[in-house]
Amino acid sequence: MTEQGVRRTADQVLALAPDAASRKAGSKLGAAGPWSEAGSGEGAVWGLCKGSGSKPYQTVVDLAGAAGPAYKCSCPSRKFPCKHALGLLLLWAGGDGSVPASAQPPDWAGQWLAGRRSRAETKRVQQAEGGAAADPEAARRRAERRAERVTAGATELERRLTDLLRGGLASAEQAGYALWDETAARMVDAQAPGLAARVRELGAIPASGAGWPVRLLEECALLHLLDQGWLHRDRLPDALAATVRTRLGLPAAVEGPPLRDRWLVLAQYDTADAKLTTRRIWLHGAGSGHTRLLLSYGAAGRAPELALPVGLALDAELSVHAGAGQSRATLGERFAAPAPAAFRPPGVTTGEAAARYGEALRDDPWLESVPVTLDRVTPVPDGDLWQLADADADSALPLSRTARSRPGLWRLVALSGGAPVTVFGECGHRGFTPLTAWPEDAGEAVPLC
Incomplete structure (x- = not known):
């Protein structure tokens, strides 16, 4: 393993934190005071941090892992990374000599690094051998059994939607969440997590304010369309059938050979529920011009393992998932550490962004948003709302409710200062959500997130 060639900025380090409390605590430890015997080398950073006990905490971060940084600390925290790992990375990112380059890590750090990298190599070899030795007939039978369960779940959901419309939408307001929670549980039993997630969203619509019956009817129609797409998937074009599978939550096959490119890390952000933390990472290829989405998952309360620094580019291969209008990909082999990038994705106007989303809906009617880079836009208030206005055209996009509730909105306003900026984000029927500027x-x- 070679030394990680590019230091992360403080913002990139703090983006690795599992929650706001960890970011705050880690920031306090980003100074040299509590640290001793700190060093870096062989793709790792290590140090001893003075705590409340008699012995300092032993902290080490492996920066050379294929899936992103990995952390080890002798503190009792169950968060990954803990505040000590964040503080150590912040100290290293400062570049003031507090974390000097060393020839070899100390024994306590070296043993963990060697063991981790050995296990990672063993796992890689086993996966390669296991993929070649897998029983295709057994895999086919498992897929058939799951398809049968999904079909049963979709058929039951169709009956429930029919009962709802026959009884009138007012019954949904009277039933509250209980109706939808029970239906969602049945979809989980049917191994259709995508259906379960959409059903749960229906439960919140009757309490969403004026006009909720129209919104509920629209969502029921999309759910019905997804059901029918699965039940008649044999009549669909292959790409659309793959999209239906993806929306149901079934695994998507990789399409075509891996694509190697210099991938600019456009944005990274997490969403969480009671059981799972999902990390979304947007990449843009310098040569291909493609924008792709990586997904990574972690148990509740834990940050996903994959983390990439926003604003840097990595030389790597991506494998694209099948499906019409799909942008999801899987990260393959990386050929170099992330490095500074001088390029940006080409931008469009707000009108072109809205048109791009409309065109994408033809391939995927259930699409919430598309990745878009807006060129020369200015954040301006619109009554109680905000919008991004074109500097060179008479058009604008409203910001989504999600964007208006994030501190990143004020960071965007401060960066602009009334002047045009370039903004990457997600454009959909709920408005535009800026992610990077x-x-x-x-x-x-x-x-911005």
Whole structure:
């Protein structure tokens, strides 16, 4: 393993934190005071952090793992990374000599690094051998059994939607969440997590304010369309059938050979529920011009393992998942550490962004949003709301409710200062959600989430 060649910025380090409390505590430990015997080398950073006990905490971060940084600390925290790992990375990111380059890590760090990398190599070999030795007939039978359960679940959901419409939408308001929670549980039993997630969203619509019957009817229609797509999947084009499978939550096959490119890390953000933390990472290929989405998961309360620094580019292969209009990909082999990038994705106007979303809906009617880079836009207030207005055209996009509730909105306003900026984000029927911005002149990417 070679030394990680690029230091992360403080924002990139804090983006690894599992929660706000960890970010705050880690920031306090990003100074040299509590640290001793800190060093870096062989793709790792290590150090001893003075705590409340008699012995300092032994902290080490492996920066050379294929899936992103890995952390080890002798503190009792169950968070990954803990505040000590965050503080150590912040100290290293400062580049003031507090974490000098060393020839070899100390024994306590070296043993963990060697063991982890040995296990990772063993796992890689086993996966390669297991993939070749897998029983295709057994896999086919498992897929058939799951398809039968999904079909039973979709058929039952159709009956429940029919009963709802026959009884009138007012019954949904009277039933509350209980109706939808029980239906969602049945979809989980049918191994259709995508259906379960959409059903749960229906439960919140009757309490969403004026006009809820229209919104509920629209969502029921989309759910019915998804059901029918699965029940008649043999009549669909292959790409659309693959999209239906993806929306139901079934695994999607990889399509075509891996694509190697210099992938700019556009954005990274997490969403969480009671059981799972989902990390979304958007990448843009310098040569291909493609924008792709990586998904990574972690148990509740834990940050997913994969983490990539926003604004840097990595030389790597991506494998794209099948499906019409799908942008999801899987990260393959990486050929170099992330490095500074001078390029940005080409931008469009707000009108072109809205049209791009409309065109994407033809391939995937259930699509919530598309990745878009807006060129020369300015954040401006619109009454109690905000919008991004074109500097060179008479058009604008409203910001989504999610964007208006994030601190990143004020970071975007401050970065703009009334001048045009370049903004990458997600454009959909709920508005535009900005994720990363660049000043109009040369400047580093500023994460907004």
